[in-house]
Amino acid sequence: MMPAARESLLDAAYTALLHRPWSAVRMVDVAAAAGVSRQTLYNEFGSKDGLARALVRREADGYLAGVERALAAPGDIGERLASAAQWTVSAARQNVLVRAMLTGCWSESLPSPSLAAVPSGSAVPAQRRADGPLPSPSDLVGLVRDRAVAAMAVPGMGKGDAVELARACEVVVRLSLSCVAAPPGEGGVEELVRAALPRQAR
Template identity: 60%
Template sequence: MSEVAAAAGVSRQTLYNEFGSKEGLARALVRREADAYLCGVERALSGVSGAAAPGERLAAAAVWTVRSAAENPLVRAVLTGCWNERLPTSVRAAPLRSPGSSGSPGPSGPLPAPGELLGEARDRAVRLLEGDWPSGAVELPLACEAVARLALSYVVAPAPAADVARMVRTVLA
């Protein structure tokens, strides 16, 4: 806590007042990374050319998921539920911040479980794609859930991120 306080330019007491303990600080960090992951999913869905087909946008979100988990052990842990002794564990459901909300659970509150994070990613994808989803195609929530779970399989059993994009395109074709 001393090193974190020094790096942040605050006193140790300020950290303890804000987070309560090392565990509270760790939970806040994991929660922040989960929120950042979800913002990244939204950027991936929106960042592809606006004229891009919804399937291409879902492929971009799947690639983001795989790359984000490969580069960030906290994101990987919260997506898979595979925690080590140095990371706080998720014990019960925790609401995630939606875009524009001002707060998240307190530092001692629960962390999102993998299914909850996946569900939030799915819901955000549905919200961003619903106006562009072709009629007659598979139901949008089902497609978003399938793509999220497919991406998660690439997190658990790694392969090149480009493979997940190809797989998403094939499945949605």
């Protein structure tokens, strides 16, 4: 199957999820919305659980790609970390699956695939990846922290500075997650991030 068709199926599944609980989403309706046969859908994902895993994997990847874009933007360390924190808050506000992944709170209306890897007999590489481990909230903290450190580190940085940078990045990630649970007022995320950073990193 073409990657575009897989994306169309995932888009159709996500759209369906916005309108009804996952338990009421039917594979035949997802296939019809994407313009493919139900058999094609099963060939691609294997089962409804396989579709759920692929959907969660795609939304996690999209969230992390947004983090990387924010970290690559022009600006000082404080601005780039604040941008990544703002992206985290807005992504969680706009995407129910991103919010569930970041908080670990999966409502009954959402798919809640096991985060552990499942046996995969799929011949589709993207599905084999989706059948692997899915990220927990602590996994996402580590992934975002490590991406931030990689984006902010400078050649020749001393060990002490590197440790301080990693600590600052983790504080910002955890602060942004607290803003997901209890959003601050307008402009509040950036102010909180700057206040939390060591003076030399602002």
